[in-house]
Amino acid sequence: MSLLTTHVGSFPKPPELQRARTKFSKGEITAEALREKELAATREWIDFQEEIGLDILVDGEQYRGDMAAYFAENLEGTTTSGLVRSYGNRYYKKPIVSGELRRSGPITVEWWKTVQEWTDKPVKGMLTGPYTMMDWSFDEHYGSRRECALAFARILRDEARDLAAAGAKWIQVDEPALSARADELPLVIESLGIVTRGLPAKTITHTCFGNYEQLYPGMLQLPVDQIDLEMSNSGLDLLELFRKYPFTKELAFGVVDVHTHVIESKALVVERIQRALQVIPPERLYIDPDCGLKTRTVDEAKAKMRVLAEAAREVRAGLAAKE
Amino acid sequence: MAVRCRAGVLNAYPRVGDTAEDQLLRRTLARRDAGEATDVEVARAEETVAEAAVQEQEEAGLDWVTDGQVGWYDPVSHIARGLEGFAIGGLLRWFDTNTYIRQPERTGPVRHRAPITVAAFEHARRVARKPVKAVLAGPWTLAAHTKLDGIRTEAFAEEILPALVAEVRALAAAGATHIQIDEPSLTLEATLPREVRDASEAFAAAKGKAELGLAVYFGGVPTLLPALLELPYDFLSLDLVQGAATLPALRRSRPRAPLHLGLVDARNTRLEDPSTVAGTLREIAKATNSSEVGITTSNSLEFLPRNRARDKLRILAMAAASVGGGA
Numbered sequence: 001m002s003l004l005t006t007h008v009g010s011f012p013k014p015p016e017l018q019r020a021r022t023k024f025s026k027g028e029i030t031a032e033a034l035r036e037k038e039l040a041a042t043r044e045w046i047d048f049q050e051e052i053g054l055d056i057l058v059d060g061e062q063y064r065g066d067m068a069a070y071f072a073e074n075l076e077g078t079t080t081s082g083l084v085r086s087y088g089n090r091y092y093k094k095p096i097v098s099g100e101l102r103r104s105g106p107i108t109v110e111w112w113k114t115v116q117e118w119t120d121k122p123v124k125g126m127l128t129g130p131y132t133m134m135d136w137s138f139d140e141h142y143g144s145r146r147e148c149a150l151a152f153a154r155i156l157r158d159e160a161r162d163l164a165a166a167g168a169k170w171i172q173v174d175e176p177a178l179s180a181r182a183d184e185l186p187l188v189i190e191s192l193g194i195v196t197r198g199l200p201a202k203t204i205t206h207t208c209f210g211n212y213e214q215l216y217p218g219m220l221q222l223p224v225d226q227i228d229l230e231m232s233n234s235g236l237d238l239l240e241l242f243r244k245y246p247f248t249k250e251l252a253f254g255v256v257d258v259h260t261h262v263i264e265s266k267a268l269v270v271e272r273i274q275r276a277l278q279v280i281p282p283e284r285l286y287i288d289p290d291c292g293l294k295t296r297t298v299d300e301a302k303a304k305m306r307v308l309a310e311a312a313r314e315v316r317a318g319l320a321a322k323e
Numbered sequence: 324m325a326v327r328c329r330a331g332v333l334n335a336y337p338r339v340g341d342t343a344e345d346q347l348l349r350r351t352l353a354r355r356d357a358g359e360a361t362d363v364e365v366a367r368a369e370e371t372v373a374e375a376a377v378q379e380q381e382e383a384g385l386d387w388v389t390d391g392q393v394g395w396y397d398p399v400s401h402i403a404r405g406l407e408g409f410a411i412g413g414l415l416r417w418f419d420t421n422t423y424i425r426q427p428e429r430t431g432p433v434r435h436r437a438p439i440t441v442a443a444f445e446h447a448r449r450v451a452r453k454p455v456k457a458v459l460a461g462p463w464t465l466a467a468h469t470k471l472d473g474i475r476t477e478a479f480a481e482e483i484l485p486a487l488v489a490e491v492r493a494l495a496a497a498g499a500t501h502i503q504i505d506e507p508s509l510t511l512e513a514t515l516p517r518e519v520r521d522a523s524e525a526f527a528a529a530k531g532k533a534e535l536g537l538a539v540y541f542g543g544v545p546t547l548l549p550a551l552l553e554l555p556y557d558f559l560s561l562d563l564v565q566g567a568a569t570l571p572a573l574r575r576s577r578p579r580a581p582l583h584l585g586l587v588d589a590r591n592t593r594l595e596d597p598s599t600v601a602g603t604l605r606e607i608a609k610a611t612n613s614s615e616v617g618i619t620t621s622n623s624l625e626f627l628p629r630n631r632a633r634d635k636l637r638i639l640a641m642a643a644a645s646v647g648g649g650a
Contacts, residue, residue: 081592082628082629082631084628085422086423087397093628096592138593139593140591140593176421179416209414209423233414
């Protein structure tokens, strides 16, 4: 089967869950009560993904706050900072590495197992990559970007192995920070390789919103089977680069912009997929949004995913008709 | 040799903190997005938050303050939005950070319609007891981050210069005593672009009585430094944390105007020892034969949570006082 559809990671939290998280932070509800809401919201997103016919599912990260802080909160040797601005009116809490990093046990495995039991479709195991964990943390302990990244890598390697042992066939290790410093691509490759080497699963890395002209084609050395890229926000301009230097891995291709309220038309998404097909064969092309959708409303996220799924179906039907 | 040392922040200051009170602007913007608050309410919230930013800088004992740039969407598009000839596009990573700017796109000839930064400057000055430093994105950085349809960065930096000079003139007319031009993109250049030299002269001619400064950050400028020191600025602000590579060249230099030394790390929560910072300040002042230096943060304090930003303000003030602080 070709032109599979998937999602990058997060879905927005419904208002009821947002309220529950606020109450939990104030000590007004228990962790069990919050988990109930997280499970309910997760179940809704799994049902939604099945309803629209997505091929490879995600759990939607309803139980995570920030993608880096979530892992840091579950490790020894870290604390969490106050709010720091990302862009516009978006803020997040950053990990502070204050001591030797240690993992006392699996972090994401129970969630993955719970969700995978709900569906026959594969659910991706989702990790934040070691380079990104390092780059998005305040390091008060290691004093060396490499040492800090490698410490995170050893922990995430154990987490990825635990996911694979639990049965995860698709494991995504997000590295959105990889474009931050082009000169550190070797460190991204080294640390990501520690996580993915020998893993009995399809390995993916997602990255977004960077100047990939500086990193391409070097980024094809990333030790993963599939690279998931934001394409629509940047006007699909990377396609020209891919014509020049062929994209040799699987490509998950972002066809909807996650940073606009505007819902793309099906015709526009079909056109984007067709443009991608001019440079990547369908068996190596996956269709998904530019990035996680947690910054959109539930309605916007659903509308964007529906358009994505319908457009992919239409293109897939066209390809089948030609065979 | 006695060294006079003044302290202040480089440019922006965190606009939110962790208390409900510190969330005013964030919540007002969210309410506006939901159609529940007006632009006027957002403007009022920005003024309140700017007042708090000024107050925190003054309470820490700094010698100059900024308005915290609390009304700026980001360091680049805020200026582009105020000029004619730009549209505002998608997200673009801001240097090597996990923050993003909206990328300006050139849509036509660039013109200065009306002052962009003056109202916020005037408000800060009304509430401040210390001098307020006004900050403006420089033409090189603005051009380097704009989507240009076939136009060269150099040509666009020249095109937008008159509009930015008009903004400097407007700030000077409003009584700004300190105006800083931010050119972080210069850290990516091996030699000083002619357009930056030309822009510096044009700004100097428009600054009136204000002290005019240039700030470069997000890296070192060891090869650029001699040329930067020749530019007609009244102070030069350098990032000496991420840009520590500048230090050997800096120690060999004889600056004509005061240096503002970015020795306090604005990108890491780790707190510096003020006496160690003061020691470095003294050592650089001695090496450069400087009787007057400034100490500042290496970069924008928006990269830190508010509580640590406050700590960094205190480190600046303590280090300056230890060297020879006060106006």
